[in-house]
Each structure stands twice: as structure tokens, then as C-alpha cells.
Amino acid sequence: MKKLFYTALLLICAILNVQAQAKKEIHLFAYFKSNGEDGLHLAYSTDAYKWTALKNDQSFLTPAVSNDKLMRDPCIIRGADGLFHMVWTVSWKDKGIGYASSKDLINWSEQQFIPVMAKEAGARNTWAPEITYDSQTKTYMIYWATTISGKFNETASTEESGYNHRMYYITTKDFKTFSETKLLYDPGFNVIDATIVKDDKQFVMFLKDETREPAQKNIKMAYSDQLIGPYSKAGNPITGNYWAEGPTTLKTGNNWMVYFDKYRDHKYGAIQSTDLKNWIDVSDKISLPKGLRHGTILSIKEKELKELLKQ
Template identity: 65%
Template sequence: MENNFFLLLGLFICVNVHAQKKDSVYAFSYFKNNGQDGLHLAYSENGLTWKALKNDQSFLKPEISSDKLMRDPCVIRGADGLFHMVWTVSWTEKGIGYATSKDLIKWSNQQYIPVMEHEEKARNTWAPEITYDPINKEYMIYWATTVEGLFPETQIEEDNRYNHRMYYVTTKDFEYFTDAKLLYDPGFNAIDASIVRHDGRWAMFIKDETKVPVQKNIKIAFAETITGPYSDVSAPITGNYWAEGPSAINIDDEWIVYFDKYTNHQYGAVKSKDLINWEDISAQISMPKGIRHGTVFKISKKELKRLMKIK
């Protein structure tokens, strides 16, 4: 009798997971040009062929900062069921943008989060991302900043003295935020971190921004807790091209990492089952023309249907 119970329970879980997969499609948030017209969205049913929504027009125009930009939009579905988005508001300001939505169509008022305003020598706050930590039931927001004078061993004139490291805050409600702290110093100029949960630990995809000798590729580091400490980085997982803005999702038990081949004006992707051995599948993906730096996430088919009605 007990064996039958566990057999039925396993069957129920398997059917439920399959139903969830069947109901899901994939969405991609991105910007175009300099980010001046705001949030763009695309969708895919298989993670390879992507189509722009709303005729590739903006879903949300930027309103905050003197530059009024919406670059590097990162969207996740939170534990509360809402979509939460952060983005780069400016090339030089010390905060980031935040907004939330129930449906990706109507958005809350745009909020400026002054994450680095306390740091007099901070030059920027670029490419913020959000990851939800189910263990501590809180969100971590993290981004790249150059603080003038820090880490002088990797500061060079060829990069206009930009010398980023990753910083973070945590929040449970997007109203109160902890003080900013250093998240990761990999020993080089680093930007564009994106963190996922894999096999009971955290994996950080990160861009090695080193210009001399040139790197400009994506690497991985691992940690037992979301705030680290993170391991030394891996060898590059991307090829002989400049890559930035990694974003990962697990599809059919394989991780696909999308990234911007920004000097080639193309998008690329690599895939792996174990985050160790990687295959370049850039030739298999198709993205909207002009897409820049974005993030991938899941939505339901019902949500996609509503999005497709927006003209």
C-alpha cells in the first residue's frame, strides 16, 4: 500500500512538471540602440527562434535620470508572482532603475534606487540584475561599478580607467535595501554578472572585461551561498569574439547561455548539461534585428497571448 502511494505521488509530480513545461514559453527583455526608447520584449517556444513583440516597439519608456535611458533591462518573476525589473539608467549616475508589473504591459512608477550614492568616487552603476534567493527568501540586486582608485593593479588607460567589480544589495520588499557591499573581485575588470541556481549551488556567469591583453569573454564562478564567496573563474565558455551580457536558462535539462556579440552586431549562445563542457550553438539561434543585452525568463502561454494583442 505504501509503495503504491509513493508511486502515485511520483506520477503526480511528473505529470505536474510536464504540464508546467507545456504551458510555458520563453520571454526575452532587451534594449536597442542606446536604450533611449526603453524596454523591448521577444518570445520563443523553443529557446532558439525568437520573435519581437509589439512590432519591436517599446513596452515602457524610461523616465528617470538626466539621461533617461533603459539599458540592460533585467526582468524576473518574483516569489510574489510579479515581474520585477532593474536597468541601467545612465552612463554616469550612481543608482539604478526599478519597476514592477503584473503582466509586462502595465508597469508601476519607475523608481531610482541610489545604490552607490554613498561612494564619492563611484563612476557608474552598470548592468544590474536580480536573482531571487529561496533559501533566505529575499532578492539580491547586483551590478558593476568602477570606484576610482580601487584595485589599481588592473586599472589601465586603454579602458578609460574603467575598472569594474561586482557589488550588491539585498531586499525582501523593494522598499528597504541593505547597504551596498562588494560581491566579487575576480582579480580583473569584470562586468555583466548573471547568477543562477544549479545542483545546490550558485553559478555566476561574468564578463572578463580585460582589454590588455584582450579577454572580452564570458566565464563562470561558483559559490555555496548567493552572496559568496565565489570561486576563481573558469576558462572562457565563449569563443574567439567579444561577448557580453550573459543570460542563462535551463531548457530540457540543458543550460543555454545567451550573450551579445556586440562588436559583430550579432547574438550568440552556448549550451551545457553540467556547466563544464560547452557547445557553441550561435548558428542555431535567431534573434530580432538590433537586439542588445537582455535577460531570458519564462512566461505562461496565457501571458504571451495577452502580449501578442498589444500593437
């Protein structure tokens, strides 16, 4: 009887182990290097700490749109249609963003230029676009930072070429037709690099306070009940005494991780939280490919990773 019991127990443990292996999370980091001239780079991780570059850290997609042909700040999400949708910064001074889609992260559609700020004569740039999906409305929101000359003069500065950003957005259901561009977030300061994730019933925005005088240059958070806002007043900084930008997040279990570029220190940082309120620095625990500049993180399947590893 005991032998049967132990045999059954071993069988159950084996099944649970197989299930655990099947459910192992694989995270993919989409990023750029240098000025973004060579295009899309990818790295993966199974523990959210150690990241390994794919394809010997060579580009998966060469930028082809805009005069500058850059691919900075890539953001990739898995759409409700099963496709991977990507947007990126095409230029330092253009009035639009890049877009492409893929079934496998290897073969990409023809790259498109979406002229999101073309109707704003004073628009100086279109930086770090991201995509967030709203499952309730089945709508994608694409959002980015732009400086429009003559607007928000209360926070204008002559520092850093006089850039004075706010967050803008468009929505789409199919990446073929888009809404008109609207203001997404004016926190009362110069803001860039927003990324929005869903936490239970609310949307959480991580953003960079770009204020130069007195210097902020840190990551803060804001909240909204709806993806398109309105978002709350930005909270206190969640990053430390260094300049940080380009936040991206992932959640494993109940654990939140926020990664960001410590760009003045030429290295990457990360903080961790279980409640989105109390954060601990885990920068010394992470390992990322050399020269990685910020982008975004998504989850992929084991079979998708196997194909990427063949490249």
C-alpha cells in the first residue's frame, strides 16, 4: 500500500513539475543601441534579472522610414489579433512615428510612417511612442512625447534646446485608421517616456519628469480609471539620486519590476515592488547586454523563443 502511495506521489510531483516548466515565463526586451541606426535588438530572460542578447546582438529589423531612418525606443506588444505590433522613434525632429507588425518577431511587415503631429505646425519632435491595449473597448492607444512651440509657457526653459514636452495620443482598432491626435497628459511639468500598464481595474502610468531647473530627471507614477485618462497628479519620485529615463515594466506573480536607463552613468537600473508604493533598488542584481538603450518588455512563448534562438 505504501509503495502505491509513494508511486502516486512521485507521479503527481512529476506532473506538477511538467506544468511548472510549461508555465515558465519568458520575457523579451526590445531595445536599441547607439543612436538607433541599425534597428531593432532583442534580448530574453526567464528570471527577469539576467538578460541574454539574441542573434549575437545583431539587428532584427533595419529602419527604413523618415529621412533619418532611426529606430529608437522600440515598443512591441502582442495584439488581440495575435500579431506583434511595434512603434518607434524615427527621428529626433520628425512629426511622426514608425510602425510595423509581425507574426513571429523575425519577419516584419512593410514599415509605415504615421504622421501623428503633422497638423501641428509648431511640433518639434515625436519621441518614444508606446502602445497599450484596452481590452474593455478593444482599442489600442499609441502615445508619445512632443514639444509644441508656444504651448505650456509656464514650464518653458531655455535649457536643453528649450524642449518642453507633454504626452499626446491617438487610438486605433486595426492600425489602419487612427483617431485625431489629442493631449493625453499635462502633469504641470516637462514630461517624456510614459509607459502605461493595467493593474487590476486601474491604469498605471510610469513617466519621466524631464524638468531641468531645478533638476528632477526621475521616474514618477500617475493613475487613471480609463486608459485615455484623465490621469492623476504625478506622485513622488520612485527612482533615486541619479538621472533616469525610459522606464519599462514587467510583473511576475505579485512582483513588479521597473527597469530604466541611468543614462548619465551609462548603465541600467531596476527597482522592485509588491504594492507599487514601496520600492527597493535591485540594480546590482540585473545583467543586460552591453550598450543596451531603453525600449520595452513583453512576454513570449517558449516556441517563439526557440525560433528566435535559431536566428
